[in-house]
Amino acid sequence: MHPSSAFQLVFGTSSIKMAFGRLSAIVSIALAATQVANGAVTKRVTCATGHVTVNAACCKLFPIVDQIQRDLFDGGECGEEAHSALRLTFHDAIGFSIHGGKGGGADGSILVFNATELQFHANGGIDDITSRQFPVFQETGLTPGDFVHLAGAIGTANCPGAPRLKFMFGRPPPVAPAPDLTIPEPTDSVTAILARFADAGFSPREAVALLSSHTIAAADVVDVTIPGTPFDSTVGTFDTQVFLEVLLKGKLFPGNGSQPGEVLSPLAGEMRLQSDFVISQDRRTACFWQAMVNDQERMVTEFRDAMAKLQVLGQKNLIDCSDVVPVPKAFKGPIKFPATFSRKDVQVACPELPFPNLATVAGPAPTVPPVPGS
Numbered sequence: 001m002h003p004s005s006a007f008q009l010v011f012g013t014s015s016i017k018m019a020f021g022r023l024s025a026i027v028s029i030a031l032a033a034t035q036v037a038n039g040a041v042t043k044r045v046t047c048a049t050g051h052v053t054v055n056a057a058c059c060k061l062f063p064i065v066d067q068i069q070r071d072l073f074d075g076g077e078c079g080e081e082a083h084s085a086l087r088l089t090f091h092d093a094i095g096f097s098i099h100g101g102k103g104g105g106a107d108g109s110i111l112v113f114n115a116t117e118l119q120f121h122a123n124g125g126i127d128d129i130t131s132r133q134f135p136v137f138q139e140t141g142l143t144p145g146d147f148v149h150l151a152g153a154i155g156t157a158n159c160p161g162a163p164r165l166k167f168m169f170g171r172p173p174p175v176a177p178a179p180d181l182t183i184p185e186p187t188d189s190v191t192a193i194l195a196r197f198a199d200a201g202f203s204p205r206e207a208v209a210l211l212s213s214h215t216i217a218a219a220d221v222v223d224v225t226i227p228g229t230p231f232d233s234t235v236g237t238f239d240t241q242v243f244l245e246v247l248l249k250g251k252l253f254p255g256n257g258s259q260p261g262e263v264l265s266p267l268a269g270e271m272r273l274q275s276d277f278v279i280s281q282d283r284r285t286a287c288f289w290q291a292m293v294n295d296q297e298r299m300v301t302e303f304r305d306a307m308a309k310l311q312v313l314g315q316k317n318l319i320d321c322s323d324v325v326p327v328p329k330a331f332k333g334p335i336k337f338p339a340t341f342s343r344k345d346v347q348v349a350c351p352e353l354p355f356p357n358l359a360t361v362a363g364p365a366p367t368v369p370p371v372p373g374s
């Protein structure tokens with residue numbers, strides 16, 4: 001067959017009747033296009049909704065994506081729920097070991113075995129998003145694992161600059177809660193954090209890549225007096241700002257003094273996690289951290305690839321339905337120092353790597369506002 005020719009696959013009259021009779025069903029499988037890239041053939045299917053995907057099994061997800069956007073993310077916002085949906089994917093999936101003996105990984109156990117997993121200290125504040133997600137999850141009919149990891153990919157896509165995360169479909173229901181003490185805490189040492197990531201199959205470089213997530217993150221429970229306190233000054237954009245701001249000299253605590261897991265922050269209204277800071281300064285990770293500063297492309301590529309591993313920990317035989325994930329708006333940069341800050345305020349921990357030249361935002365030093373709805 002010529003690569004560019006399009007044709008219709010016929011699956012007999014019963015499927016044709018189903019296609020035209022019940023629009024909600026997965027329908028006429030039309031091979032709308034056949035593309036040849038690097039010798040690989042990609043088939044495409046047009047769903048009843050008009051969406052195009054590589055696998056007919058993904059068609060049922062498009063209406064669910066709209067539903068999740070509407071019922072969970074206020075019509076497609078990069079707000080508190082989107083941030084928390086990403087955090088939830090991590091807390092769900094990381095309960096896994098490549099050596100066995102821990103949980104089922106990216107299986108949604110955190111959503112349905114919440115009575116157990118929400119007791120874990122590291123899951124402080126997670127109850128907000130599990131209780132927001134639960135009724136929407138029930139409406140969709142997805143398995144808990146598919147729901148948690150689809151919602152995480154969609155929520156992330158709502159943030160300008162984010163990569164379009166993959167979504168693999170078909171996780172079976174979880175069989176048991178994950179055990180406690182699998183989720184790193186901000187009070188942990190770099191050695192303990194890297195050991196936990198390694199046990200789940202991630203290198204130090206991938207651990208840093210995953211921490212790109214903290215560019216759309218805020219803390220509710222590190223200091224309960226200041227819920228929604230962001231980790232960087234651009235919490236609604238998936239940019240490299242967090243990698244810069246964690247390196248700036250700290251001078252204040254944004255709320256009720258020093259809390260466990262918190263270290264001095266450079267900006268009023270901003271929270272700095274101890275774990276982010278020690279990882280930014282440690283010889284094993286400092287150069288990976290610094291290399292992210294103002295390198296949007298590196299960050300999104302490494303984050304997407306590390307997330308692709310995280311989202312399927314412990315899973316097998318999944319169908320690639322990544323094309324149901326919305327395409328995020330672009331952010332090109334460059335990023336800037338927050339007002340009044342410059343190169344002299346950077347605590348460089350990787351001197352062998354040139355530090356990028358960045359402009360400074362004009363005006364007085366900002367007070368970073370909390371994330372609404374926290």
Ligand code: HEM
Nearest residue numbers: 083084087090125184185186210213217218219220221222
């Ligand atoms: C060393 C590993 C990590 C530690 C110690 C850590 C710790 C934390 C802490 C303490 C918070 C604030 C919780 C609160 O007070 O409400 C937080 C928020 C967050 N974390 Fe992490 N985290 C780690 C890795 C990750 C990873 C790998 C991801 C995702 C891939 C992630 C995504 C997020 C997000 C998106 C939030 C913000 C949630 C919101 O704003 O509602 N974190 N993290």
